[in-house]
Amino acid sequence: xxGRPPSKQTRGQTTSPGAARRRPVDNERTAPYVHLDxxxxxxxxxxxxxxxxxxxxxxxxxxxxxxxxxxxxAQRQEWLSQIASTMARGEHDGQPLELGExxxxxxxxxxxxxxxQLGPFDERHLSALLEVPRERFVRPQDVALSADDTxxxxxxxxxxxxxxxxAYVLSFRVLRLAPGDSLVELGTGSGxxxxxxxxxVGPKGHVLTIEIDPLLARWARxxxxxxxxxxxxxxxxxxxTPFWRxxxxxxxxxxxxxxxxxxxxxxxxGGKLVAPVGKAEQRLVLIERRRGVLVETDxxxxxxxxxxxxx
Ligand SMILES: C[S@@+](CC[C@H](N)C(=O)[O-])C[C@H]1O[C@@H](n2cnc3c(N)ncnc32)[C@H](O)[C@@H]1O
Numbered sequence: 596x597x598g599r600p601p602s603k604q605t606r607g608q609t610t611s612p613g614a615a616r617r618r619p620v621d622n623e624r625t626a627p628y629v630h631l632d633x634x635x636x637x638x639x640x641x642x643x644x645x646x647x648x649x650x651x652x653x654x655x656x657x658x659x660x661x662x663x664x665x666x667x668x669a670q671r672q673e674w675l676s677q678i679a680s681t682m683a684r685g686e687h688d689g690q691p692l693e694l695g696e697x698x699x700x701x702x703x704x705x706x707x708x709x710x711x712q713l714g715p716f717d718e719r720h721l722s723a724l725l726e727v728p729r730e731r732f733v734r735p736q737d738v739a740l741s742a743d744d745t746x747x748x749x750x751x752x753x754x755x756x757x758x759x760x761x762a763y764v765l766s767f768r769v770l771r772l773a774p775g776d777s778l779v780e781l782g783t784g785s786g787x788x789x790x791x792x793x794x795x796v797g798p799k800g801h802v803l804t805i806e807i808d809p810l811l812a813r814w815a816r817x818x819x820x821x822x823x824x825x826x827x828x829x830x831x832x833x834x835x836t837p838f839w840r841x842x843x844x845x846x847x848x849x850x851x852x853x854x855x856x857x858x859x860x861x862x863x864x865g866g867k868l869v870a871p872v873g874k875a876e877q878r879l880v881l882i883e884r885r886r887g888v889l890v891e892t893d894x895x896x897x898x899x900x901x902x903x904x905x906x
Pocket of ligand 1: 754755756757758781782783784785786787788789805806807808811830831832833848849899900901902903904
């Protein structure tokens with residue numbers, strides 16, 4: 596069984612120590628396409644005999660999700676850890692549908708905690724946190740932690756992380772990100788932020804995201820290949836303004852000591868740029884151009900990885 600690191604408890608998550616410790620039985624883990632109650636009684640199918648369906652039947656998502664929501668949060672998390680360790684042992688092919696559903700179940704607690712501690716947020720922003728599969732954007736060894744409100748490393752440099760989930764909705768709230776928007780993200784990392792934004796802006800919106808590390812850019816491009824309205828560009832964000840085109844909302848995901856003048860000049864009228872500004876301590880700063888005038892507002896303390904520009 597995959598052990599659950601003690602520090603993984605989602606902030607604000609309530610788990611009752613006395614809660615019934617109902618472990619998912621084998622069939623629940625191996626035959627996710629059937630209702631959990633039926634699964635508990637069903638004979639275990641070998642992988643070769645198992646159902647093969649292209650997309651989940653409705654009763655999988657509806658009944659299974661309802662059942663997941665009823666499980667104590669700690670148990671959902673334990674289940675995710677089990678699947679993650681099965682995958683780490685190479686006993687799962689690819690990223691099974693079951694992983695997606697269980698990880699989503701774990702994010703129910705995440706979304707609840709973020710809304711309670713830092714809300715209110717736009718419902719669509721919270722839905723994106725729930726629906727976008729963060730487990731696909733983390734390193735394989737971090738899948739069990741993917742529903743935690745914590746940043747996770749993307750490589751061994753210490754210069755790139757997938758940010759804590761709450762950090763994205765803080766910036767999106769400041770930008771008032773909405774369906775139909777065109778967003779530029781500076782610092783793609785894993786591509787998770789771009790996927791959240793794509794979910795929020797919807798099919799009529801666009802997300803352009805720029806990453807300085809070519810390996811990360813390639814990884815993100817691959818993970819985001821099924822997102823038609825996201826474009827990942829290799830490059831240094833400091834000289835990225837020619838790519839911004841008509842985008843009116845810009846989000847920066849690495850810390851900058853001060854706002855480059857090129858960014859401020861490129862911000863169109865009605866445009867908004869949100870960035871973590873500062874050295875050791877950073878503030879989330881919003882710059883808006885209103886009728887030609889730049890207006891700055893402070894949105895609290897944040898902590899991001901540093902700018903990797905060599906300019
Ligand atoms: C906190 S991570 C971004 C998290 C990302 N949004 C995600 O969802 O995974 C910051 C990213 O900015 C990138 N970065 C840092 N400086 C940059 C620059 N000058 N231009 C472009 N990308 C940069 C880093 O390589 C890193 O991937």
